[in-house]
Amino acid sequence: MPLPQTEIPGRLQAYFSERGIRMTQQRRAILQVMETASKHLDAAQILRKAKKIDPSVDRSTVYRTLKLLKRNGLIDELDLMHIHGEGHYYERKVNRDHIHMACLRCGKIMEFVSDIFENLKQQVEKDCRFKIMVSRLEIGGYCTACRAQQ
């Protein structure tokens, strides 16, 4: 029983079919959630939102799809230093890697883009002769507001 086909960017369709990955209704629903998410969803939130689009989506399909997307570099997985428990968070991969900073006191998440980070990765690739596919820098500490109140 076909559901209304939700709009998925052509680049993803192409990426999938090139390597024989099937575009199922469930994946389409999950992808739509990831594409339209403002930020940092955890698996439970993704499941809930995906079920609204296609109620048949199962928990295990969400986890399997997230793993697939992660393996293919289409999303990033974060744990935000486990400030809010052990869960993991997911966000669409953007062109430039960014650093995540989590305030250990107020829980706020900040992002930061840095040329030095790019330099560091280049150094690793060169000095270790290591081809970087994915990288993640997460920092825990205290934000400006919380430092003042300590």
Place this chain on the structure above:
Amino acid sequence: MPLPQTEIPGRLQAYFSERGIRMTQQRRAILQVMETASKHLDAAQILRKAKKIDPSVDRSTVYRTLKLLKRNGLIDELDLMHIHGEGHYYERKVNRDHIHMACLRCGKIMEFVSDIFENLKQQVEKDCRFKIMVSRLEIGGYCTACRAQQ
């Protein structure tokens, strides 16, 4: 029923008693495991090794102790880019932060220390006015040997 008291470094004894953290038999067993581990144990391995020293050690005590040690900056928690599944790994904290690189093909874990990493952290502290307490840079990619064989 007292077990043979295993040797725990004085610095840890001092650190604990200063802040009213009790040195129990179970913690002593777990600490001994961490101190003598060559590297990167996961929770199940720590439990198994600790049980050999003190069979009464329970799973939840291991998790609680790891959390305690992490909170106090005595160990680092890694996920090594989830190459071997979702589990977490633990290692004794050493003075200088190091980068972990995980080969996505052979699974080998490499470490790297870099001044640029230190510079990057300084930049974050300055530009974001953020006090860093803990940081973790993990990289997934392909090591020299595996690059050659692709």
Place this chain on the structure above:
DNA sequence: ACGCTTATTGCAATCCGTCGCATCTAGCAC
């Protein structure tokens, strides 16, 4: 449009990590 093949799914069982609570014990005072 129809069938075929195999990737993908849903379900149930399982595993891993956490939590509440009653019990125990480390560390201190005497």
Place this chain on the structure above:
DNA sequence: GTGCTAGATGCGACGGATTGCAATAAGCGT
């Protein structure tokens, strides 16, 4: 050494994430 008390433990129960397997459906050839 003995007793006291709060911190720590073990146990059982729970929720989140994973996995094996039979059933389903995507995508291709015709």
